[in-house]
Amino acid sequence: MIIFELLKKDGKSISALSKELEKNGYKFHRLILTGYLRALADMKILKERDVPPAKIYLPAKVRRKDIYEIVGERALERGASSEETNEISLFCLSKLFGRAIFEEEFKRTGIRDEPIGRIATQEERQEAKKFLMSSGFKIANSNRAFMPQREFHEIHLEILESIISDDYGLSHLVKEIKQTKLSL
Structure with missing residues (x-):
């Protein structure tokens, strides 16, 4: 949940997200964070956008149920x-x-x-x-x-x-x- 709050609409790179998490008292190894973000992207919960040399992770727009x-x-x-x-x-x-x-x-x-x-x-x-x-x-x-x-x-x-x-x-x-x- 905290990751989604930190990503907001603009998204963040793994590096920027890692720094933000540390400021909030959460210390994760970057490989674990990368795996977690990629899994969320695979499940279409997050979007990956290439901005060389980094990848930016953004929340995917959730379709509202009818x-x-x-x-x-x-x-x-x-x-x-x-x-x-x-x-x-x-x-x-x-x-x-x-x-x-x-x-x-x-x-x-x-x-x-x-x-x-x-x-x-x-x-x-x-x-x-x-x-x-x-x-x-x-x-x-x-x-x-x-x-x-x-x-x-x-x-x-x-x-x-x-x-x-x-x-x-x-x-x-x-x-x-x-x-x-x-x-x-």
């Missing part, structure tokens, strides 16, 4: 089974967007199975397709659309709350509720 990936991850945290995770994801996306969800969209959640829900009516599918196409998305005619069969209102609300809380860094303001009695 709403589909986030909903899929949050549903996975809350689903009791892969089927329930599937249904929660479909319900959340459908509720969030107010329309049927296409297979291609659903795959972006990270769930590889077919959505568990009913196939959208022709009218629901056309309405969803028309909206997406007006937003610049292309939907193949073979791409089926789905609507949820089960409702997960409470979990949907929890997922939205967690997304907002995490995205805006509000977790320190949220009171954690501890259950003191077992309710049956």
